Amino acid sequence: MVEPKAEQIRNERLYRGMGLTDAEYDCIVAQLGRLPNWVETGLFSVLWSEHCSYKSSRRYLKRFPTNGPQVLQGPGENAGVVDFGDGIGIAFKMESHNHPSAIEPYQGAATGVGGILRDIFTMGARPIAFLNSLRFGTLDEAHTRYLFANVVAGIGGYGNCVGIPTVAGEAVFDEVYRDNPLVNAMCVGVLPADGMVRGTASGVGNPVFVVGARTGRDGIHGATFASAEDPHEKERSAVQVGDPFFGKLLMEACLELIATGAVVGIQDMGAAGLTSSSAEMASRADGGIELYLDAVPVREDGMTPYEMMLSESQERMLVVMERGKEAVAEAIFAKWGLPIANIGRVTDDGRLRLWFRGECVADVPVSLLVDEAPVYDRPVAAPAALPGREVALPETFPAPETALRELLGHPSVADKRWIYRQYDTTVKAATRVGPGGDAAVLRVPGTNRLLALCCDGNGRYVYLNPRKGGAMAVAEAARNIVCAGGQPLAITNCLNFGNPEKPEIMYQFAEATAGMSEACLALNTPVVSGNVSFYNESRSADIHPTPVIGMVGVIEDERYVTPNAFQQADHAVVLLGVEDDSLDGSLYWKTLAGQPAGDAPAFDLAAEVNLQNLVHRLIREGRVVSAHDVSDGGLAVTLAELCIGGGMGVVVEAPAGAADLSASQASLRAAGWLFSEAPSRICLEVRPTDVAEVLAAAAEAGVPARQIGWTGGSRLVVRTTCEDWVNVPVAELAQVYQDALPNRMQVPVTPGA
Template identity: 75%
Template sequence: MAEPTAEQIRDNQIYRQMGLTDSEYERVVARLGRLPNYVETGLFGVLWSEHCSYKSSRRYLKQFPTSGPQVLQGPGENAGVVDIGDGIGIAFKMESHNHPSAIEPYQGAATGVGGILRDIFTMGARPIAFLNSLRFGSLEDAHTRYLFGNVVAGIGGYGNCVGIPTVGGEAVFDDVYRDNPLVNAMCVGVLPADKIVKGTASGVGNPVFVVGSRTGRDGIHGATFASAEDPHEKERSAVQVGDPFLGKLLMEACLELIETGAVVGIQDMGAAGLTSSSAEMASRAGGGIELFLDKVPVRENGMTPYEMMLSESQERMLVVMEKGKEQLAFDILAKWGLQIGEIGRVTDDGMLRLWFHGEQVAEVPVKLLVDDAPVYDRPVAAPQEAPAKHVPLPNADVNLKDALLGLLAHPSIADKRWIYRQYDTTVKAATRVGPGSDAAVVHVPGTDRAVALACDGNGRYVYLNPRKGGAIAVAEAARNIVCTGGTPLAITNCLNFGNPEKPEIMYQFAEATAGMSEACLALNTPVVSGNVSLYNESRGKDIFPTPVIGAVGVVEDERYVTPSSFLQTGSAVILVGPDDDALDGSLFWQQQAGQAAGDAPRFDLDEEVRVQRFVHTLIRKRLVRSAHDVSEGGLAVALAEMCIDGGMGLQVEVAEARDDANHRLGWLFSEAQSRVCLEVRAEDVERVLEEAKALGVPAAVLGVTGGFTLTVRDGRGTWLEVSVSELKDVYRKTLQEAMDRPVSQAG
């Protein structure tokens, strides 16, 4: 079938099907001075999509701090890079694959892992770890179990095959994610600090290669699909198909090619495929690029230039080599059994020019495609009242033991080994702390150093108070790095939000990013890479606003690595941080009310900074045996987790005896921030308390480890007493029992 003419595209508004609005199409026509043809309209459709151009969010992203002495590469490249000392750089990035995973969960998740892997080795870094952050609906729903099970299988299937450990992450379950699960993948790699490779197409006349897999028709319009209001209305053909074994070969081939020193620039063909990789590489260099599409290795007959440019077939890279060194690329790719095609050259006229069998099929300015995409200042409107203003306070007359066991049985808190036992978490023997701790720790090969890695985010908090919730997401990620013995350096993020065309959603985005920025500045954790995923809406229902933070820190000496579970009986347990009994934003209140309730939890940024610095200092003085931050579920859950993983009990004596049921509930289940439970030697208690007082950090002794129960009492009597074995049984079985039930593909 013949492609529509430029006039037919205009008259029949075919450009709308290609992702452009009426005003955007008019903008293209005005800037070009003519009607774009079918291929050119497709190029603008994908590069001006929300997924590629960040047209609704860009103005807010500019507020993030992105520099610092530790930053070697900030946003704008395939991944960020930080300096951990000794001439070593750590490259890392997180990206979303939400919409594909909602339609084709196994391949959606697998290709998310493959895509973020390529972003890392594109920088010249050897990947050393994966993490992931997942959000799903209730596991009571059979379709959710189908999605969840296949997403986990897809993550494990790809990561295990490429031989890189999956060392950490998080999984949250809430009905608001039923139709829009979130699948955010993070990868971390190591490279010499002075050998960062950029994604630029520079050097007039330098040859351009496509390497890796052949190009097919899978994933066409994947970028515009991810910017659609309802992904369930889209075709499964927009979801890519991954090949992890080929991905492993491509990684090794590209790293070997980079090692020759003849690579000028290299970029993954991710969203928008050959279109984004070629145009973005030319834009970074301030030049142009010319491609001969009949030279692209394809795996299907009759592929058109439009299909080749928009295909998102996986395991492909675009490489610019030094002219005269082409044979290096051919030899190395042949050695690894991969496809290679010399498909173009770098120019200096600022144009993206496409040829097919001797005919020019597109010619558009690179700057117009990449740099002049529309930036929207969308309407922002705060809600007329707080979203949970009228939710009644929880009933104080509850059995505290049952309440604790109910929280431990909630899938968001319950043990996640059903997930991570499907991952290879220790391949290459560099994992020092794996899944299940506050943060993962991975040894950096060839050094005495390690990196601490964490993923965190709480959409419920951001929903209740976007600015405070955004700041908490950054603070908790950094706090988890500190608790594990690391020094936080920088963050990446995935900003998962609903429909930006709704003013209340843009209010959430504006406020959340402002809170994140404030926390990044205070904690000295600049944003070096990231991703925005909007239109997480189905059937008119938006997800919770969910910024997910991926944090990286350095552990200068592995003696500082600190576990999150009790190590010895007879230790003192100290709570560092504020005394607070408000239940705002807590999972306990949500369970009682059936919806998110109250404000976001108490959070003071200055207090957070002091607490993190204090804990960091204690660990470096070797005064801490174990540390665990207080987060979802509150203090009772944090202490229970330390008991379960440590295999020992804890006897807690609450200092203030009050005949107040609400106080007891709050003391146990408040999710007030900036709090850390420390296990210290009995003989070090006074020193720790004195140092806390000197720094103005609240600290109080909770109790002593030992016995077979978690017991909490005050001068009036026992609040709760539950055996560690019962805690463990409830905590460990929840996910397994849920996933043993039947699943359903029907949404």
């Protein structure tokens, strides 16, 4: 390849094809005092991309609370780490692989899993679990079924091969994700609390090694691709190809190398490949780095410096070793049969300098590449009309039993066994509660404590009310940890939004992150890592703003692990929280109106904190047999899931209503009580002897509470003084709930349909 000269790059504005704007290129020229060459322009194009530089989001991310006594490592490293107790640290992070998955769903999802895996063991942590959060269009469309089937296969294909269980996740189906699915992958690992390794290139003269797979031409400009407005217009070559078996070997070799104590710094070659790993490691050390690209192991002939620096070939790491310990690294990687090459050294001049065939092909300040990337204060404007507020409730409502069946069969609510049966959820035998629980629960080696994990988000709420919706996403994740018996510790996040160049999208982002920050402060769950994914739109349609929360929590003892299914007949059912009957933001109203309707559900952060503290206390007092929070589909779906999971029925008494209601008013009241998605509500199964104590504790805590029914029998019954709103066999509901996804996915999923 004959690379364009610097004058040609400027005159023909070739930098635009790399994703740089005229203003950004002019800034680079001014700071360098000269025109950058082709390689240097490529370096800036990827590190100044939205995906790497966070240039539109950085000012808002500073709002997040990131400190606390439980935080061992906050944002800025490959992953966050929290103190789990007993000398153990938990490393975790979530990232997106949305655009690659829209083009090559299997490899896009698989390499998303592989990439987040490397972020965890880079910290010196042994990965123990995967989670994922998925968003797709409606399964009525063949192309959506093709994307969905192959993303799930890609997640399972990589995770199963590396021998790490996939223990939790969520999947939502909505037409707004039709052309831009969201694939967010989370990984969690365990390490000694004092054994972290950071991604830093320090120690002048220390050698720099590239280890793992050879470098190819796959994934070049992947970071720019992830910042593109319409990924469907990009080449498939921007999507990387993963090898999970190679990834497993790389993980074991790196962990063995880290255990020697001879590693100064280590970083995954993820987005922007060798460019980001080398420049970011040098930046963290306030130093420089010099690379000799002739030494980089490649798998294709004739690769240029530009291609080697921008390639995002998978299963590669950059390692800085103590000088004199080179043989240690070489012996370990030879043992595992993996390539290793000494390609450079650490310097103290603050520059990234690249050599190829005896010529210096790039020489730029590290600080300019990494720390001085542009930070934009994008225009922010609320929409002229708030979405959903003008949508009217229908004049007539379906029968409650009909609506309940429809909601249980909705792919967003329905049983997700079709997905997680394709994952190994129990490998290594540490999974105490796997997929299907409010949160996953894992045993952690070296302690009697257990780890609770979940990921949650609701783009519909954030679309209707960004600030409230952002806070509710954090609160729901914490509520799920508490329902499983845990104490929330901290969060990671994946912030999936549309085009930041649109003022209304930046309004969504600004408000949602503000709401998240408020909830994190109130719930004492600092943000320790995360990812921003902008430009999630196709054919000019933005997705719903979708912040996804990954949360970890601690369960101090096995006794506190709490199921989310009825356990025994003749137990009381207690509803904690306000018996709200508003349909704002609910999936029920959305299915009737064909669009999100009303406001987001009413939410009181102080009430949420009181509720979670109460349930945490009641579980530790041994007064809770099972617990399940109210979320998508409302109280009726929560009760149905408790019944289906436990294989038994329940009889529930709805509040008495006014006798003079019209037929339409009575229908609205029934629909509201059954299907409202008002948060800060949890259904508890309680032994009869504990009911009085539970109600008294709730009154003392200021949490509304009422015994609403009794477990037992084979039917789900919801009745008032004058009629049954619902009276249906649990087995019938279970069939609807469990068959929904398999029945839809039996339809052919031909690629390209």
